[in-house]
Amino acid sequence: MDNKVLIILGMHRSGTSLIAQWLHKCGMQLGDRLHGADIGNVEGHFEDIDFLQLHRQMLTDQKMSSVGLVYNEIDSIDAYFIKKIRALIDFKNSLHTQWGWKEPRTCLFLSYYREFLSNANYLVVIRDYHSVVTSLVERDFKSYEKRIYARSSYISNAGRFIYTRYWKFIKRNYSHKKFYSRYTAHFLKVWITYNSALLKHLELSEPGKYVLIEHKALQNKSKELFEVLESKWQFSLHYEALGSIFKTDLITKKKDISLFVKDQALLKTADVLYKTLKQFSI
Numbered sequence: 001m002d003n004k005v006l007i008i009l010g011m012h013r014s015g016t017s018l019i020a021q022w023l024h025k026c027g028m029q030l031g032d033r034l035h036g037a038d039i040g041n042v043e044g045h046f047e048d049i050d051f052l053q054l055h056r057q058m059l060t061d062q063k064m065s066s067v068g069l070v071y072n073e074i075d076s077i078d079a080y081f082i083k084k085i086r087a088l089i090d091f092k093n094s095l096h097t098q099w100g101w102k103e104p105r106t107c108l109f110l111s112y113y114r115e116f117l118s119n120a121n122y123l124v125v126i127r128d129y130h131s132v133v134t135s136l137v138e139r140d141f142k143s144y145e146k147r148i149y150a151r152s153s154y155i156s157n158a159g160r161f162i163y164t165r166y167w168k169f170i171k172r173n174y175s176h177k178k179f180y181s182r183y184t185a186h187f188l189k190v191w192i193t194y195n196s197a198l199l200k201h202l203e204l205s206e207p208g209k210y211v212l213i214e215h216k217a218l219q220n221k222s223k224e225l226f227e228v229l230e231s232k233w234q235f236s237l238h239y240e241a242l243g244s245i246f247k248t249d250l251i252t253k254k255k256d257i258s259l260f261v262k263d264q265a266l267l268k269t270a271d272v273l274y275k276t277l278k279q280f281s282i
Contacts, residue, residue, distance in 0.1 A: 003093045004235060005117055006100030009107055009201070010125035011194040012069065013135040015215040019125055020046035020102035021245055022222070023229075026237045029099040048101040050088055055105035057081070068105040069136070071189035073197075077109070085112055098236060107197045114204065121233045122205065123225075124198055126277050127215035129270040131254040133187045138252050141179045145172070184260035188270060195273050202280050208232075212280040219246050224282060 006028065010016040024030050024046055031048030056066035058081050064070045092099050106113065113120070148167055152160040202210060211228045213221060222242035229235045258267050 002119060003096070004098045004233070005093075005120040006123060006229070006233075006235065007106065007113065007117070007120050008100065008102035008123045008125070009110075009198060010104060011107065011127065011132055011191055011198075012104045013132045013139070014104075014127040015125045015218055016102050016104060017045050017047075018218060018242075018246065019123065022240065022242045023100075023237070025240045025245065026226070028235065028237060029096050030101055032095070045102075047103045050092075051101050051103045051106065054081075054084060054088060055103060055109065057084075058109065059105065068108070069187065069190045070108070071186070071193040073193065074108055077112070082112065085109075086116055089116055104194070107194045107201075110197055110201045114201070120209070121229075122201070122210040123229075124202070124210055124212040124280075125215060125218070126195065126198065126212060126274070126281070128254075128274055129188060129191045129195075130257050131215070131252070132191050133184055133257045134254045135252040136187045136190075137179055137183050140183065141176060144175070144179070180255070180257075180260045184257050185263065185266065188257065188261060188266050192266070192270055192273060195270075195277060199273065199277055202277075210280075211282055212277070214278065214281050217281070219243055221282060228282070 006023075008016050008020055008023075008030075010019075020030055024034075030046060031050065033049040035045040035047040035049055035052055055068065058074075058077055059066045059068060059070070061078060061081065062074055064072065064074075149164065152163050155163055202212065211225065213225055219242055223239070226237070226239050230237055230239075261267055
């Protein structure tokens with residue numbers, strides 16, 4: 001019997017964790033060891049740790065950040081890692097007849113997965129670049145602010161009061177704007193790199209082997225998406241309403257990032273790319 005494999009693709013902060021959490025609840029095997037919650041995702045990432053660790057290792061070997069927020073394309077990987085990809089796929093196939101995974105860095109290595117998993121189905125999630133970049137900057141700023149408050153624990157009570165009030169009412173707003181000025185263009189380049197890889201993947205794939213959905217349509221089109229998984233792709237699942245785990249208070253309110261990007265060509269590239277990708281959506 002051929003194994004049925006589902007690969008969830010999408011840029012960081014695009015809703016792949018929500019989709020993975022939902023499918024996990026619907027009975028989809030997405031990993032024997034899943035990456036849990038942290039400051040960037042309080043509900044959990046639902047990422048297969050085996051693929052996560054492998055992708056981190058491959059990025060480190062490329063002299064790139066293992067976090068994966070990179071914008072240089074990866075032309076090739078060492079033969080050692082090609083064998084590791086094959087071995088991991090064979091291992092997962094030996095454990096489960098139906099399985100899949102979600103790990104955003106997968107987008108950087110799609111040429112290898114297309115080759116080694118020719119019968120896989122792909123669930124692609126896209127989100128507009130304003131929202132993604134905003135979410136990335138806010139996540140990093142939240143982590144930075146957490147460290148700021150942690151430092152106050154080493155100060156006397158009176159000093160802590162002055163320190164935290166100074167941060168909250170004077171320094172915070174300045175630092176917040178500085179984060180956007182410093183990181184917005186970088187994260188936009190990352191968004192372009194990931195979504196360009198997704199577009200290339202869709203253009204090289206058979207239409208029946210993938211489905212693409214926009215982040216903003218996840219809740220309203222979850223039943224339609226489930227129909228594709230169950231009826232068209234024949235995954236054995238049980239339907240659970242996505243609304244039961246969809247929490248609007250966890251969605252970062254997007255900013256107009258064009259205010260922080262000096263290179264207008266980047267914005268134009270991202271805009272054209274997003275419009276092109278939307279043409280593939282259900």
